[in-house]
Amino acid sequence: xxxxxxxxxxxxxxxxxxxxxxxxxxxxxxxxxxxxxxxxxxxxxxxxxxxxxxxxxxxxxxxxxxxxxxxxxxxxxxxxxxxxxxxxxxxxxxxxxxxxxxxxxxxx
Amino acid sequence: xxxxxxxxxxxxxxxxxxxxxxxxxxxxxxxxxxxxxxxxxxxxxxxxxxxxxxxxxxxxxxxxxxxxxxxxxxxxxxxxxxxxxxxxxxxxxxxxxxxxxxxxxxxxxxxxxx
Numbered sequence: 001x002x003x004x005x006x007x008x009x010x011x012x013x014x015x016x017x018x019x020x021x022x023x024x025x026x027x028x029x030x031x032x033x034x035x036x037x038x039x040x041x042x043x044x045x046x047x048x049x050x051x052x053x054x055x056x057x058x059x060x061x062x063x064x065x066x067x068x069x070x071x072x073x074x075x076x077x078x079x080x081x082x083x084x085x086x087x088x089x090x091x092x093x094x095x096x097x098x099x100x101x102x103x104x105x106x107x108x
Numbered sequence: 109x110x111x112x113x114x115x116x117x118x119x120x121x122x123x124x125x126x127x128x129x130x131x132x133x134x135x136x137x138x139x140x141x142x143x144x145x146x147x148x149x150x151x152x153x154x155x156x157x158x159x160x161x162x163x164x165x166x167x168x169x170x171x172x173x174x175x176x177x178x179x180x181x182x183x184x185x186x187x188x189x190x191x192x193x194x195x196x197x198x199x200x201x202x203x204x205x206x207x208x209x210x211x212x213x214x215x216x217x218x219x220x221x222x
Contacts, residue, residue: 042215042216043211048209100150
């Protein structure tokens with residue numbers, strides 16, 4: 001069963017703008033991970049946030065976690081055309097817990 | 109350091125034919141996963157190995173799919189016979205920390221069944 005559900009399904013922005021995508025899940029978690037997938041490629045791990053953390057930064061990425069609402073958000077600041085990809089959240093990633101992703105298009 | 113290696117990258121077969129995919133995980137990673145990804149969807153776990161033991165194969169269609177991980181390193185996923193609905197990307201991933209850590213994915217094997 002898929003637990004992570006991303007929103008929106010698709011997002012189109014201009015280069016330089018910020019992109020925010022959200023993830024909701026259903027059961028208690030130990031951690032939540034975000035992955036990126038470029039077209040025709042495998043998934044690449046971006047960031048992991050543990051259940052006792054509320055916010056985490058990595059370069060232009062900012063992830064928040066609200067365990068009371070069972071939700072997480074991924075913010076990409078100052079987006080670039082190279083950020084065009086699908087983004088997935090995963091809880092307990094070694095199990096079938098990926099959502100269907102948010103497809104981000106960054107226009108140059 | 110080499111990443112997760114999968115082959116073949118692309119495979120086109122006719123229905124009812126057999127097909128096999130191979131995966132070489134990152135050295136030292138004891139956990140190996142096979143995922144199926146349909147177009148526009150997220151990965152769905154087929155099977156997870158801890159060393160050579162399959163610890164979660166509940167989503168593997170065992171009537172036609174089989175997998176093995178001899179010696180706890182390389183793994184092979186087989187489909188026999190293939191059906192039209194098996195057309196998808198088969199992703200292999202590995203990790204060092206079991207099911208709570210970062211997964212490292214290969215580039216995938218894209219199967220087209222005609």
